[in-house]
Amino acid sequence: MSINILKYESEVWRTADLLIGAGIKQSDFPKYMMPYFALLMVESRLIREANRLEEEIGKNNVEDFVEEFQLAGLGYNDYIIRQGKSLKDICKNDKAFDSDFHLYLKSFDPETKYLLGVDKGAEDEKFLDISGISGQLKKKRILFETVQAWSEIDLTPFNNSEITTLEEHIKRKWADISAETAGEQYTPDDIISLISELIASKIEDNGRFLTIYDPTCGGGNLLFGVEDKIKEKFKRPTKTFGEDWSDSLYALAKIESRFRADSEIKYGNTLTNISFIEKRFDIVVANPPYGVDWKGYQKDIQNDTTERFVALPSISDGQFLFTQHILYQLANDGFSVVVHNGSTLFSGDAGSGESTIRKHFFDNDWVEGIVQMPTDEFFNTGIYTYLWIFNKNKPVERKDKVILINASELYEGLKKSKGKKRKQMNLDNRTEIVKAFTDFKENEFCKVFDKWHFYYNRQSIMLTNVDINGKFIEMPVNETKEGEKVEAKSIKLDPVKITITDEAGTVTFTHFEITEFDETNCPSLDSKFNEEIKPNIAALDYKEQNLKVFTKKAIYWYDSDKDTIIEEIGNKRSELGCGKIVIKSTFKKASKSKNASIVITVELTKDLQKDNETIPYSSDQTENQEWITDFMAKYVTKPFEYLDNVIGVEINFNKVFYKPEKLREVSTINADLEALENDLINLEKELAL
16 A cells, blocks of 8 residues: 555645645745644544444544544544544635634644644744744635645545654655754655664564654654554554754654554753653664764753763764763663764774764774665765664673674665665665574674774873984982882073084174063063063973073083084083973062062973874783783884873774785786786887987
8 A cells, every 4th residue: 555655645646736836845845744734644534433433433423532632632623523524625625614614723632733733922932833834825815725725635545654654754854954953854764764773683483562762753654654664563552752953853743653553752952851861662763863063052062960971072063972872771671773974883993982982882882883875875965874773682692792784885776866866775675684684693794703802902002202212311219208209201401602603603692691581671571471581481492493501511402414413511521311401581579688680490391292093992900011012112112101091992893804905916917017018119209200
């Protein structure tokens, strides 16, 4: 039957012809079409339920019939239920249409009017805003023709699931043309089928109640699609829960939910509204928006008290906020499949928000598998997407293990592209993936790892740079009051002057004794400091300039050829080793005993450089430290000190499934070169003619 209902897809899109004629741009079509499509769904379902009830109890007593219908809690419209008038009937009289259509809309029950956006005030949520949209179409003088075109589409013969099929095809096309809602409306049916089949591989037909949740449900296609496909395979009773912040998409999902046996859809931002925070769900599915920043509600998330967020990802991408929320609300024996882009696999170094979040998932052993999908699978993007498969109750044999499935080549090409969607996974493709996940064994497109494989050490170290002889400036060792010997951080010099000479040997900068500069001989001392001394000192570069520091006993400068500091005492020169000449200027305010003065200090320090090394990780702490030590001995040749060590987690599909490019035979390359030489010889001959 679902094939038959799709013939109405073209009829729905014919209603857009009127919008084109009225000068409405294509990207705005969803705004003008959603309210009437929702109206059509509501009316057809009300008529169908009314016909069913009439067969059961008859309609001899209209009041009893109306009361019985209202008790069903499916919504109500007096025109449809009591008077038996449909939208099509109203459109038969164009002269009375305006008043009849207004009364028709007003005759819906309060909740339906709320969702459709009937006569909303300026401060109210408008959701589908059917009154506002109808007003705009009336100004363009196409309201009657638009409603009439919609009324010709008869959906009453179809059941809820079939109407949902049509709805998802329409929402997919809306997603294609609306930049505003790109990536947020529609998950392709083949991906919904794969997600459902992965879930089905994990659940039993035991008759137990099954709760299914989508915290970013949009119009409900993924949530309700998964429910329908599970119901096709199992007899388990289900209840769906969803939440979304898009006015129109929430309204569509809410309207859909009212015609399902047990469904609860809430309006709001999952990350701040927390509608179902007290609940834990058996199944969670989601395709959260990616590449969308969360700056607008940053403060609320930072002040969140639910303890959902172990870390915060980059402000420019909130995917992992939703995933943390999902894992928080997933039952202790729950199963979840979440669609993400590639950034969640590897973005952020160890210690970053993203890496910390990944580590949290792996530490708790919630990640059972990750599937790389083909490119060009979605309607709004051609990038690779990934299914994260979470399981809070892994079987014993899968504890601390993760399967990576490279399904990037498991697809068939579409004969006709749908937006950016050029590929789809057919039944055979999906069966291969589910079988690989179920078998949990390696094959040509699957690899199974201990979860620790994805961990790594980011070991921070402080390197001491050395000169060409491997030498560095050695610091004096001082003794503390407690008798502990501590290496000094610098060697303090007592400068008399600092000079810079150009290539010709001309002194271009000189600073004489510091005692020259105090309030006794320089009334505008602070001006001299800020305008002359401070900027000149800040501009000094001991490596790039021919800079020398004179003290009463010695001269110091940097020898770039040997990367060392030279100390000259009399006629004797010594190489102290690699180091830095640090020059600072300070303005000291006047005190009771001293005038204000400018103080210039010069110190010799080690040339230190902070570095980070990425080293494989072992869950055995003794072995992990051995790996770090061995790595340092093998790859780090300069003296160093250990700083902090941070454990990171990342997943790199390209590295795991890397296939080296096959090199051509040398004989083939030589033949190509010979042919090229012949071509050049012939070309030279032609040019010589």
